[in-house]
Amino acid sequence: MISTEITAADINWPCKLDDEFKQKLLSIAIPVKGLPNTEASINNPYFRGVYYIHTGLSYLCITSLDFKPLNCAVFGAQSWLGALFMYNHPEIPLHLGEIESGEILFFPKKKIQLLCNETDQTHRWLFHIASFNSPKFFQIKKIPLYKKDIRIIYYLLELAAQSTQIKGVHPKINITQQQLSDLSGIARPSVNRVLKELEQENLITSSRGSINLNDLNGLSGRLEDVNLVFNDPSRILLLNNAK
Template sequence: MASGIICSSFNVEGTNSMNATIFGPTSWLGASQLKLPININANIDELERTECILFPRDKIESISERNPLTYKWLYYSSSKSNICWIKSQHASLFDKYTRVAFCLSEISTQLPTIVGCNKTIKLSQKSLSNITGISRPRLNEVLKMLEEKGLISLNRESVTILNEPRLKQELHDVEPILAIE
């Protein structure tokens, strides 16, 4: 990805688990599945306007045949996205509060930092519900709790992160796996 933020998710109607990952600029998708005959239905939601660079499979394979180090490069390139998947799957094992805090924190880290300004995530409750796998009423409870703690501010179709360091502190139970970077 050259720019933007997307959420890639796998979900089945009626489930209440988080099976979504946030990707941002410099993320590589698909490199580790180049030779695998895998066909999975994934939802990709654009959270911020996104630009992607497509490397056609046949061209990558042609380059790889001439220069085997290309496989090493592809492996390295996919490492970041693999870590994102591991982190999000680990977070899915926790309660709804932790899952929402993790999701907001992950999206926030993909946004540019402007000194003295809070980060605003343009995201509907429906989208956040899909990403976290939490029903909208339960999600609303968690968002209100985060707002009461002074960590976020809720606006129509957006969430403003008021205290990013404290939001990350809310993830203390998930912290060991989040240290992988």
């Protein structure tokens, strides 16, 4: 269970909703501390639904039938996910995991369906979550088409864009090589090789369990020929730094 109660005022809602409806949503929410460590957890009917990442850093992967990650999207604090896969695609194997543990609210599918019968605001809420998530999943379907170094750089920048960073300080990502391997779909030895190459170019500094991005402009420049029309982590980082 989470250590503190999350109130409606604490949540970054995806659209304008009545206070009464917000309270109804919170009444069905299940606090989660640490996601289930099973490949098929989100395919269990109990875990199918909507998630709100209040704090921490999580990812949602579309997997093969043997749960090998195919396409992974990263979600930082105050993100919503799950609406895209709740109804129309129950057959798609999914894996929901954490990179940095945090506080999560889970809204079960069955209880959301009951709310759909009560108020149209439920559909508005789901629509805006799906609208936010769609560009991420369109983009990650393109990333595997590129070389390994490009794929890893994309995920490093996306992780930095979705993490809480200190302005004026080089972004630091707390992630293992195995986690980066799972996200990118690249074997761990190849991940290690690419990271060493980036380190030799002074673009990053890698240590056990963390990676510092020393040169955002240099890393972003490596993606200049990549089609990032749906989701450009470099642009998000620039916007975050400008705030």
